[in-house]
Amino acid sequence: MAAAVPVMLGLSFGEPWSLALILVLVPWWALLRLEARRRARADSRYGGAPELRLGRRRRLQRLRTWSLVAAVVLFVLAIARPQWGSEDAPAERRGVDIAIALDVSRxxxxxxxxxxxxxxxxxxxxxxxxxxxxDRVGLVIFSGRAFARSPLTLDLEVLGQLVNQAQRDAELVPAGTDLGAAIDEARAVLAVPDAAESQVIIVISDGEDLGEAALAAAARAANDGIPVFTVAVGTDAGAAIPGDAATLAISRADRETLRAIATATGGDFRELNAIAGLAIEVQRLRQSEFGDDTGQQPIERFQWFLVPAVLLLLLPMVVGEAAGRRSRVLTRRHLGATAILGTLLLGACGGSQLYQLVADGNAAYDQAFYDEALIEYRDALLASPGEPAVGYNVGNTLNRLRRYEEASVAAGDALTRVDDNVLAALIGYALGNHAVARGALEEARRRYIGVLRIDPDDAEAKANLEWVLARLQPPDVGTDNPDEPTSTPEATPEPGDSPGSSDGESPDSDPGEGGPDDGTQGDGPGEQPSQQPDGQSTPGEPTPAAGSDQPGTEPGSDTPGTATDDPGGALSLEQAQAALEQALQDLQGDLTLEEAAQLLELIRQLSAVEPLDGVGSSRGGFGDR
Known part of the structure; x- marks a missing residue:
């Protein structure tokens, strides 16, 4: 979410860069001056008082000019979302558990x-x-022994104060350096009844370990599924330890020990100047909900600027510059235009929070930060409960996180609220993909058929339905080798666009061009990430059961249920489409084996005359929409 920029006396702007729009007044003012001079020259050619010519009165002309200037300034201020004051607002807390082990040895x-x-x-x-x-964070300080300085807490400000005074607390623990004790104590801090699904340990030390149990403790952490991230402090050359003049002991950073601990637990080793990047590593882990809380949220005050701006636009129209029917007609037109402009700006200002939340979610989704994207999308749902396009995004993001049951629930709820066929087809397609990922092929079949009832020409839905039907039929129905794959379907739809824009997607367009919904349609942020952090070739792709083949059938090849090799019996493109549409409309209740074979054969014949884009295309089957 975009941070507000404070200005003065508690005033801040949620969209400060919008203030640059005031610069449009400069060329506009220049044009007004040129027009005034042109009128003056034109008036000078005629006799009589200028106020009597053409129904113009100079004072009213000046009033109109200055009211327009003031209205534009106020409109720009309204779009910049001025804020002052604050109010309590609900906030969902989701994060991971982190135990920081900080070395305080000499x-x-x-x-x-x-x-x-x-x-x-x-x-x-x-x-x-x-x-x-x-995130909840706990603190362990250690030297010759480890001491839990703070349990897991959400109050990071207080924790920061404990970190700053940690070296002064060194007297709480005996001298020496025992990395093993630090890791074990950090594990104890993380051992709470309401432990988060993801937990990590961060060891910050120079690595000089005088104990012998560091790697054994690291193995215990690895057995608990807790990665240990290590951060090196110090240089390889080292320096003398202060207060040790008698021996002139030189302390050097032991990076090898720290790197070995991180490697043994699946963590990562970093230098101190790169410690901030660990926050990104943490955000990539699966988040847990720590309950709802309330936080202070700035109060939007754009209405205070928008209403005067509209009134200033109406002022010269109400006063009027000339009498007559033409003037009254123009005034009515101006009133209508002003009302429309005010309504649009009001909606833009009021919906800016939703737009920003979804845009931030899209940016996180594009970078494969799915946990962060999920937080933004859920915040957007709090800002606009029941928005189906945002619920669609939530479902797709949960799919990327392999939380398929939750993805189906979120998308199913969105489908019950949608009143647009385009978005309904996208959500239905996503529900089919979620069902495939869960192994619920009967549900997937029903979802894909629902999409085809909305748009019988949807190539991806036809390809996926063909694959699902082939898996649902028993071995004695079909060809000798029905499972031979020719392409790998993708599994998760990409968050979609909100309905209602003139240049949005339709089911006929290539869904792969779309991205996460940002509250607008068309070319927005959200190209599909090409690879997950774990190296998976297709983000979110479902893993088939052991020994099974990946779905997909080469267009025009033999498929289960083929009945004839007689080329004279082939249907034309129009006949195949009409037959498929009729078969879909005739379906009632559960699908029988005969109906499945008939649908499969119709899809095969349609594929033979119109190759499917879903299979073998850049998007593959089960593609993102």
Whole structure:
């Protein structure tokens, strides 16, 4: 969500860059001056008082000009979303559990990193905390022994204060450095009854381990499914430990030990100057809900600027510049135009929060940050409950997170609220894909048939229905080798566009060109990410059962239920389409084997005369819409 920019006295703007629109007044003012001079020259050619000519009165002309200027300024201020004051607003907390283990041993007072390792580490942790959202964080300090300084908490401000004074708390633990004890104590901090689904440990140390249990503790963390991220503080050259003049002991950062701990647990090793990037790694993990809370939200005040702007536009029209029917007709037209403009601007200002939330969700979705995208989309649903296009996005994002049951629930709820056939077809297609991912092929068949009833020419739905029907038929119905695949279908639809725009998608268009819904149609953000972070070739692609083949049938090839090889019996394109439409309309109740074979044969014949785009295309079957 775009951050508001404070200005003065509590005033801030939610869309500050909109203020640049005021610059349009400069060329407009220049044109007005040129027009005034042209009129003056024209008037000078005639005799008599200028006020009597052409029904114009100069004072009213000036009033009109200045009222328009003021109206434009106020309109721009309204679009910039002025805010002041705050109010309580519900906020859902979702995140992961993080245990930070901070080294406070004497070697951390070394100054090879200025001003010292401990100060630099505290600053790095503070920066990391600023990038977290609703995650619970606990703190462990350690040297020769580990000590839990703070349990898991959502109050990151207080935790930051504990981090800043951590080195002064070193007297709470004996001297030395025991990385194993730090990892075990961090595991204990994470062992809470309401543990999040994803938990991580972050060890910040110079790596000089005087114990011998670091890798064993790392193995225990790995067995618990907790990755350990390690952050190195210090240089390879090192420096003398302060207060140790007798031995002149040199402390050097041991990166190999830290890297080995991270590798053993599936975590990652980083330098201190890259610690902020760990926040991104954390956001990629599956989020858990920590309950609802209330937070302070700025109060939108755009109405205070929008209403005067509309009144200023109406002012010269009400006063009027000349009498007569023509003037009254123009005034009525201007009143209508002003009303429409005011309504549009009111909607734009009022819907800007929803638009921004969905746009932020789209940006996160495009970068494969699906947990973050889900948070933004759900916040958008709170801002506009029941919006079907946003619910569609939620379902698609849950699919990417492999939470297929939840994806079906979200998309199904969106389908009950939709009143547009285009969006209904997209949601129905998504529900079919969610069902395939869950292994519910009967439901998938029903969903794809529903899409084809809306648009019988939908190539992707036909391709997916053909695959589903082939899997639903018993082995004795069809060809000798019905499972031989020719392409790999994708599994999850990409979040879709809201209905109602002139240049939006239709089921006939290539759905793969679309992206997450941003509240508008057309070319918006949201091209489909080509690869998930785990290296999967098709994001969200369902994993078939062991030993099964990937779906797909080569257009025109033999399929289960083919009845004839006689070329004279082939249907024309129009006949095949008409027969398929009639068969879909005749379906009632559960699909019988005979009906399945008939549908499969009709789809095969239609594929033979009109190759399917869904199979073997750039999008494949089960593609994103």
């Amino acid at each position: 070697s951390m007072t070394t100054s090879d990193v200025l001003p010292s390792r401990s100060v630099a580490a505290a600053e790095g942790v503070g920066e990391f905390l600023t990038h977290l959202r609703s």
